Amino acid sequence: MIEGLYETHVQVKNLKKAVQFYTEVLGLALAHYDETRPIAFLWIGENKKAMLGLWEQPENLQKRHFAFSCSKDFILQAANIFLENNGLQAYNFLKNGTQAPMVFAWMPALALYFDDPDGNQLEFIHILEGEGRPELGVVSYEEWIKINSTHQNKS
Missing domain, CATH: 3.10.180 (2,3-Dihydroxybiphenyl 1,2-Dioxygenase; domain 1)
Known part of the structure; x- marks a missing residue:
């Protein structure tokens, strides 16, 4: 039934800085950026195989x-x-x-x-x-x- 883990999410203090880190430093590809939520989705490896979600949470970061x-x-x-x-x-x-x-x-x-x-x-x-x-x-x-x-x- 379960074939693998598709996505996980983490909280970040500053979404723009986090997207810059994950794309420019770690080489992940931006899939979608939504300033209204604010959240960004990044592809890990091949597009549509695995995803990382970044949620902006300026305070009480977990x-x-x-x-x-x-x-x-x-x-x-x-x-x-x-x-x-x-x-x-x-x-x-x-x-x-x-x-x-x-x-x-x-x-x-x-x-x-x-x-x-x-x-x-x-x-x-x-x-x-x-x-x-x-x-x-x-x-x-x-x-x-x-x-x-x-x-x-x-x-």
Whole structure:
């Protein structure tokens, strides 16, 4: 019945600034802008496949979290540079001071976090091949590779 998530919405303090961030920095395409509500809809990836709604809420902003699917190579090799070049700070799920991506072993998925200008928590995520290992919790990518190579050698 359900095939995927089509859209999600977040609140932003200034709609024009938020649209500028999501289109010019993150590369999403503007689908519709309605100043009377005020709301903007942006395409994520291919048009009409997924959408992000931005609702202007100047006060009492409720911050949200969502993740963008990305390639493993982008997350490992370019995400930090991309974020830094756009004045954004990368952090990992553990918020332990490192900007290195982490692996959620239960999925498994490689992930790196950053905040939009309104403090919404955004994530770049890539689902890794192989079986999940929930007992490992959250580990560095290097640790994930090492554990999986040891685990495969034992099989």
